[in-house]
Amino acid sequence: MELQAHWWRDAAIYQIYVRSFADSNGDGEGDLAGIRERLPHLVELGVDAIWLTPFYVSPLADGGYDVADYRDVDPRFGTLEDFDALLAAAHDLGLRVIIDIVPNHSSSAHRWFREAVAAEPGSPERDRYLFRDGRGPEGDEPPNNWKSIFGGPAWTRLKRPDGTPEQWYLHLFDAEQPDFDWTNPEVHDEFDDVLRFWLERGVDGFRIDVAHGMVKDPALPDIAGDAKADLLDGSTTLPYFDQDGVHEIYRRWAAIAAEYPGDRAMVAEAWVEDADRIARYLRPGELHQAFNFEYLTAPWEAARLREVIDRSLTANGAVGATTTWVLSNHDVTRHATRFGGGERGLRRARAATLLMLALPGSVYLYQGEELGLPEVTDLPEEALQDPTWERSGRTERGRDGCRVPLPWTEGASPCGFGPEGSEPWLPMPEGWGGLSRAAQRGVEGSTLELYKRALRLRRESEALGDGSMTWLDAPEHVLYFEREPGLRCAVNLGGEPVEIAAAGEVLVTSGPVEGSAGGSLTLPGDTAVWFRA
Structure with missing residues (x-):
């Protein structure tokens, strides 16, 4: 199947947390063969590409982000031959494949x-x-x-x-993840070679882990106030994040990627709050995408979201780049829980998805969000594996709650994640199978069917994805905009129903809406709709 040029400008990319996606051999851990078997489900979902979290040789002290060998597959996940087979199968189905590169640090076992x-x-x-x-x-x-x-x-x-x-x-992260010294030419040469190794195998791009962190202030100065600075911190100047020297690295990497045919893409995991600073990573000759973490961390408030959207589109547009929207990933609380949990959290999550998919640019989806999966907040302490748990003195549970393996079928654990009787590496909650793909497939109103319909409409419409948008007048707590003459999205982030005047043909809604004979549309709280006026 022929693949679209400049695909990354408006692509819907599906993040696969390899260890938790599909287990083909019953050892309790997801693997490359399991992913390959399930690719048709992702084609049916309607995404354009997949991003694989690290599958390299690793002690898994930090879920594979502690790499011991950048040019080989960890036996728990398969072999290089399994990777090649997965890549070929994905390309045959019209799916691009992005893989993780971890250049800030290696494993202490490297x-x-x-x-x-x-x-x-x-x-x-x-x-x-x-x-x-x-x-x-x-x-x-x-x-x-x-x-x-x-x-x-x-x-x-x-x-x-x-x-x-x-x-x-x-080690900015775990003690088993020592930071490289990027002032050393040997480090540059090593990663040039690693990029070429995977580009020559045919990968379509890289997600760059801690993309803002490789270069440190050479003086290694103390941080004022001796405060812990988190990944996204708008009030502290960090001498180890977002240093200007990282851009020299990306200009070098972009030149390498440009040597290969097929429009290879690079996306930055850069936890930088300022939209103008993020846009610097997307200047011509540097990277193609950067996750919009300011959008991900924004509260469920219309005014705040509009502010982030406007600032992001303006900053990225100034350098000729599209914006890359994201609501969940393997490092943050799932957005169905972040937006309040329970029925309200899921209602908001579904509305947030329609909002995100209607915005100009590209989107990243995290495995399981298409099922409306919540964060698993009650994992037994003895099951926790995130290094944050021990390093925080067992006061912060870490990120395991968003990494629980996917349910594929109804019934008891492992819910189709692996062969019957196998035990997943993180325990599945009771009733997890009720949220599975099998339980939701073809069910009118299910979260899975909502994602499938919205992604199909997005792909079929020239107005969605890359392009511009125009804000329209709206009641308080409502975001209302037009993507092209007639194609509109309205999201009610308030608790009370509102009336949208001069509505038209409803294309997709995140929840029930009511039309009137006069042509208006009543939009309940925490609900989104796409329609043609």
């Missing part, structure tokens, strides 16, 4: 880091990472006051085999 630990301070092996002497008379204090995103200090001190303490190394 060959380079093991060589660094065995080497002496000041050696070339250590220069690939950020090793520093400690502060204080005996070097007992970390080199600075930076905190790990997962909790605790961002520095760990090495000890020699005889117990003698020596240098410290930086």
